[in-house]
Amino acid sequence: MSDPTQGAVPGGDPCADAHVDCAEVLRHVQDVLDNNGDVEVLVQWTAHLRACPPCGAELEVYERITAVLRERQCCCPDDVAARLAEFGRRICAGDEPVS
Amino acid sequence: MPVLTDAPPTDLVDPTVDDLAVPATARELSDAERARLFEELVVPETDVLWRVALSITRNRADAEDVVQETLLRAFRSLGTFDGRYPRAWLLTILRNAERNRHRRRRPELLSDPEMAEDLGPRTESDEIEVAAEQQEFTDFVAQAVEQLPDGFREVVDLVDINGLSYQEAADVLGVPIGTVMSRLHRARRRLRESLVPAGFGPAAPSELPAAADGHDEEVGR
The missing domain is CATH 1.10.10.10 (Winged helix-like DNA-binding domain superfamily/Winged helix DNA-binding domain)
Structure with a gap:
């Protein structure tokens, strides 16, 4: 497997983006992932990630991880939801269970 | 988002105190009003509460217990709640409910890997x-x-x-x-x-x- 981060490491191919430092963007790749931070800076970092394959590959790795994690979200099962709804109705009816 | 009261910020539920304690500023709610608020503010968050409870308990039965306790505490505390950010308010109640439950349990049960596998x-x-x-x-x-x-x-x-x-x-x-x-x-x-x-x-x-x-x-x- 080729190393897509080659251009971002010291001694590797220089990144074509002369405006933003790869190391800086890589330190903040999770902020880009979460859209967290100053909008102008995020726009600059995002543009770099699109233009720089090694940095873009790093973001893709994180995106793949978080995409998998999102799929793990489970909904409250129907039977549990029904019991909790009934529990709520009992509370509202003044039939508070002893807790 | 309904604003239920013009009460000052001191009326906000303090997450550091037991949410079952009724502060002097609590307002009286009729049964019908309390039930309406419960339906409006609490019930829609039940699914989120269950998922969060499952995250922190790692066990479906425990999660259900924690949510029930949270619903009960929320119902009783509605008179002290100003109606803003119900999810944040409920999550704080859930945290307190879980902590109380945790204190009643043997801690080693919580790290039982077989319980973690309950997630399937x-x-x-x-x-x-x-x-x-x-x-x-x-x-x-x-x-x-x-x-x-x-x-x-x-x-x-x-x-x-x-x-x-x-x-x-x-x-x-x-x-x-x-x-x-x-x-x-x-x-x-x-x-x-x-x-x-x-x-x-x-x-x-x-x-x-x-x-x-x-x-x-x-x-x-």
């Missing part, structure tokens, strides 16, 4: 190679999450799996929002680095500062 295996998919690889990746990430220290796993579970905001996760865990962000980033970094030896991802760029690990005692339980 991933679905199998081996129809085509790409799907199989994706499933292997999914399984690997799921396993890697389980191997994170509790404090890391919790934030991943709350934010990345269950979609809570940083602030909502901070409300549940009772920690500053900066702590949530720090733990989340460090946790993801661990997940990302774990991919390399398993052949699921390229090596991380070498000039990145080492993940601020070595403080697992702060996040473990």
